[in-house]
Amino acid sequence: MEKRTISFRQLVDREELFLPGHRACIGCGEALAVRLACKALGRNSIVVSVTGCIEIISSQLPYTSWRLPWIHTLFENAAAVASGVEAGLKAMTRKERRPTPEINVVAMAGDGGTSDIGLQALSGALERGHNFLYLCFDNEAYMNTGIQRSSATPYGASTTTSPAGKMSIGQVTWKKDMPAIAAAHNIPYVATACPSYPRDLMNKVIKGAATPGPAYIHILSVCPTGWRSLPELTIEIGRLAVQTGIFPLYEIENGEYKLNVSPPKLKPVQDYLKLQGRFRHLSEETITEIQHRVDKEYAKLMDKIARRQGLNN
Amino acid sequence: MAKRVGTEVSVAISEVVKLANADVIAAYPITPQTHIVEHLAELVADGELDAEYIPVESEHSAMSACLGASAVGARTFTATAGQGLELMHEVLYVASSMRLPVVMTVVNRALSSPLSVWNDHSDAMSVRDTGWIQIFVENGQEAIDNVICAFRIAEDHKVLLPVMIHLDGFYLSHMIEPMLLPEQDEVDKFLPKNDYPLPLDPAKPVSMGDFAPPIIYPEAKWAQEVNLTAAKEVILQCWDEFGNRFQRYYSPVECYHCEDADVLLLTMGSFSETASMAIDKMRKEGRNVGLIKLRLWRPFPFDEIRLAVKKAEVLIVLDRALSFGGPSGPVCSEIRSALYSEEKKPKVISFVGGLGGRDITVAGFEDIVNRGIEISQKGSEKEFEIFGVRE
């Protein structure tokens, strides 16, 4: 598959492969991300899905919202099923049992299905080096089952299993760094993306799919229902996640870091947090704590990027 | 012309997977199945088998990878045992309900705890209801023959169901036996190419694995059940043709000296061999005993069982698994259930033995028959007899 970048005008003529009529919540950031990813991938793709929002909104028997070949089996095995699909295609092509133009094998899972229950299968598939793209649609909790916490839930967020209360600020752990875990497997391509930056997202999907070997893209998916935010602000909130440094957009290509969106000055995290009901209970103190942590993590990331630039000088 | 080999049964199984020209092998090691996946790895490494060998990181992923491979139309194989079978439990239901023709050899192993790598049927019994076609084999020849048949049965368009071949761990998997290994061209003639009718294909996009609300879930399940029961016909035809080509005929139930027997013993797997020796011995002593070897476990062979026990007064079922807190050994429960509505039926006595690899000798089987007869005459306070446990 040739690597190419996308222009918005070109996109309008590209067919929708994840069709309207799906049952996502009003203003769903994840549905948008999936829609854009499918447009970027094109018809020559097979999607391996797992149980979660996307599967539920798009596949109620006897209907399907997918215009791509699509398979859903269980919850924790996106990467394992994708491994089988990839291996099956490879064997059959080699044995001339199937005329196969290169097909994109794309696993799609939520944050729960990736950083919690799906971590083992993902690690195995990455280590084995299958030629596939793994897209983690991160809405930062088990949203489909009713907003329960996952290891991707950010510090201080209130979920139904990490509720804010008299004795708790909500989630007491910091978000698991999935891109770093993916990168630790020494795979050729890792990236973060957000549908608020649609061209960046789609270019990364194209790049990831075209990369020989495993590629991992972590996509922040704003969820108005779970984050308790206004549906019309889904894009703005995603943008703020990037502009505050909470969710920086970067790529790791063969171990080298590259920043894709570089805000000249990071906005305060409060701008992002105040738009979401799941953070409503936070004290000034906790917000400051979050700010410090974000600053620290962002600095670490900048360090990795600078080192790469340093090497290039 | 078939080749007569003296080799370990596990190794021979790998050899027939090679003859079947499998496309994808998902491999995770677990005692006592390891020799199967090891030998397959060698065959692939040496270029003797052209397949994608996926060294997965767990059995759950092994069966998941099989789903993916099968869904694109690849001929798919894996093997497991005991705990491994348990770990892939939820995936088994998916393979059958999504009609994916995966073939798997289960090297029967006892379940923890305590940990046991040795043979019994508790793993097989725990997957009874998963919707797979399940066949128990008695010896090495049966094992390899039925692995070949398994591909053909599974991939048949009238079936399209995954198939499990159960073989006893160590007692069978690690035995060196003389077997007739078919030639490549013979297998090629018998085994058509896998031609899955609705694979994942960008040219013809399909959606596999929708969710089903109550309004439609029962319909989906009933369709699955009808299909599994109907698969029996294809299994019989396959065995028939296999017999015509290779002169070894298999049937759902095999009767050994049953015709005039008053007392019948029923076993599954490798115990059938020892049991038949016990039957031989008792016959020489002039006793009217016979043995039923149950080979086809799912779909359950109702007609064949009912026919086999028609003339008997007593049927003693030896289970190699315990159903804790249940009415009897699991196989015995099924037999009783199958015979319930028969006008004339034997007294069915339940024995459980051989757990965790504990062997039962020829003499042991004689004891079982004798005690079984005694219970049929005098009754018992217990729901079933546990054999061989020291009191």
Place this chain on the structure above:
Amino acid sequence: MTKSESELTWKDLEIGFIVTEPGNASQYKTGDWRSQRPILDKEKCNKCTLCYIFCPEGCIERNAEGYFEANLFYCKGCGICAEECRRKAITMVEEVE
């Protein structure tokens, strides 16, 4: 699909309940969900395609004149298009029906 799910018999289902009609869920009218609808001011619109890009439903379509308007069969009224339009050419009005 000619039959609805409440009419389908077990025989109607494909093997493995595979759905062979790609995208047939698009007969579901999600437009019934909305409580507000987008109205486009063509004077202000510069056909930049942003609303089309950002619609989670993917229901904004380019019409013959080249303007992008939401297909009301699907539009859930989320208001993202109105919020993101840089020209403020889209307004959300309450659905009165």
